[in-house]
Amino acid sequence: LQTEEGSTILQMEKNLRTRVEVLQKQKRDRKQELKALQEQDRDLCDILCTALFSIDTGAVPSLEDLDRYRRHVASLNALKEQRREEFVSNRRQIILLMEELDHTPDTSFERDVVCEDEEAFCLSKDNIAALQDLLQQLEARRALNEAVCAELRSRIVALWDRLHIPEEERQASAVH
Numbered sequence: 001l002q003t004e005e006g007s008t009i010l011q012m013e014k015n016l017r018t019r020v021e022v023l024q025k026q027k028r029d030r031k032q033e034l035k036a037l038q039e040q041d042r043d044l045c046d047i048l049c050t051a052l053f054s055i056d057t058g059a060v061p062s063l064e065d066l067d068r069y070r071r072h073v074a075s076l077n078a079l080k081e082q083r084r085e086e087f088v089s090n091r092r093q094i095i096l097l098m099e100e101l102d103h104t105p106d107t108s109f110e111r112d113v114v115c116e117d118e119e120a121f122c123l124s125k126d127n128i129a130a131l132q133d134l135l136q137q138l139e140a141r142r143a144l145n146e147a148v149c150a151e152l153r154s155r156i157v158a159l160w161d162r163l164h165i166p167e168e169e170r171q172a173s174a175v176h
Contacts, residue, residue, distance in 0.1 A: 027060050034061050037069045044076040048083070049124035083123040090131045091118070097138040101145065110134065 007015075034057070041053050053072050055065060091113055098105065098114065105111045109130060112121060121127070160170055 030061050030063075030066060033066055034069070037066070037073055040073050041069075041076070044073065044080055047080055047123050048076060049122055049126075050076070080123060083128055084118075086128060087121060087123060087131060088118065090135050094131070094135055094138060097135070097142060101138065101141055103138070103141075 034055070037053075038057070044050075045052050053069055055061065055069060061069070095114055097103075098110075105114045113131060113134065
């Protein structure tokens with residue numbers, strides 16, 4: 001038997017079976033990529049404290065769906081890197097300021113920042129904002145300390161002048 005296109009029914013069946021195999025492989029590949037993207041998304045959402053990407057996991061994703069998901073995961077990775085750099089930079093400054101001010105971390109957030117493993121810190125928008133606030137508070141405290149020190153130094157100089165203390169004694173005392 002031949003159909004009007006000139007191919008036999010057996011040939012058509014073979015072509016259809018081949019096409020089904022190709023489609024099944026595409027389905028498996030897409031589902032596999034979807035699963036990998038979901039794992040990455042879950043990990044990134046845990047670190048960044050954001051919502052998961054919305055996608056129908058029951059259906060086979062289209063190429064456009066997968067592309068959109070890939071772009072979403074890439075943007076989360078970029079955000080994670082940006083926040084990680086900001087965290088590391090601010091953390092370094094905070095630790096230096098705490099040492100300079102002889103300040104021991106007294107809140108749980110401060111302990112998390114200073115003592116916790118860098119990788120374990122949650123890079124949420126709120127945590128990054130709180131980190132900025134902590135840094136600004138410490139910088140303000142340092143500025144206040146510097147102003148108080150400058151005021152005390154000028155008062156000491158004024159007292160030395162009033163008491164007519166020689167320059168040699170001033171230099172020896174200035175070290176302390």
